[in-house]
Amino acid sequence: MTRSEDALETATSDASLARSKARSAEIDLAIDQDPSRFRILTGDRPTGHLHLGHYFGTLRNRVLLQNRGVETWVLVADYQVITDRDGVGPIRERVLGLVADYLAAGIDPERSTIFNHSGVPALNQLMLPFLSLVTESELHRNPTVKAELEATEGRAMTGLMLTYPVHQAADILFCKANIVPVGQDQLPHLEQARLIAQRFDKRYGRATPERPVFPRPEALLSEVPLLLGTDGQKMSKSRGNTIELRMSADQTAKILKKAKTDAERRITFDPEGRPEVSNLLMLASLATGEAPEAIADRIGDSGAGMLKNLVTESLNEMLAPLRERRAELIANEDYLLSILHAGNERANEQADQTLSEVRTAMQMVY
């Protein structure tokens, strides 16, 4: 095994996690000093509608980073939908729904670029030279690919699933993003993207000695609260235990009314011992900014009913302006399409430019 192949394995070790955390803190400070040094790429698969897990986990953070002045690129990863399913589903509705979610949450199309895979051919073409820079065994060892394979419950793994970390590297590298806000589980992907950038420049860099074609993208780890679904299980659309951003206040109340709690009347914040109650406290805390322990104290002996009312009210209050904007946006399909088309135009310019640099480095210019 070569040293560079080793690197992918170490991406998940404790020491390397500590390093990634320390580096994220440095990046965070550097953003305050000079946000113009950074470009962010993030994205979502249009496989469903965004829910509170997405909102508190990533979406809110993206908007904050954008507002701190970092150039932000947001990818609607439509080609990634077919990594693990037989069809695209109601793709058009979902893609436009994502665009509406982004805009409603505060992504500003003047400052940020919202685009989609299938609208940017040159991005996808980068996958071809990139595939030559990774080995099959390296892909099989990728922890995220392994986890995804387990989640497909015995279904055969497609070639696209196996190689999707390479496609994600193309997502990141085509626009020369140097930071990617991620959760811990995504660290191996970033390591893979860095390896591809490094190997490309090592193999073809001689044609362009003055500077590398690609930056080495780094993770910006965010402290993401581990949110559970309203049944205390992993949050997932198929379990019907999520609150989607697009839901009405009444739908939200209904789901929370059915939320699982426990038999103890007194409300306390104890994520280990009382995961369901603590999860509801966490939701209220995220919505209001008040500490979960303080909310628990305030409810005290008033019980789970009171807790549910409080969570419902605080979430609905926080989401009301977003939902209002979203409803207006979703009624205006032409506008949503114009935003996506404008984003794709910008992304195509960038992707064509990068592909041209790649072909020049590879001496494939005739």
Ligand code: TRP
């Ligand atoms: N895999 C991400 C998700 O499931 C979406 C995504 C595609 C992405 N390409 C990316 C995220 C590149 C970060 C960087 O939502």
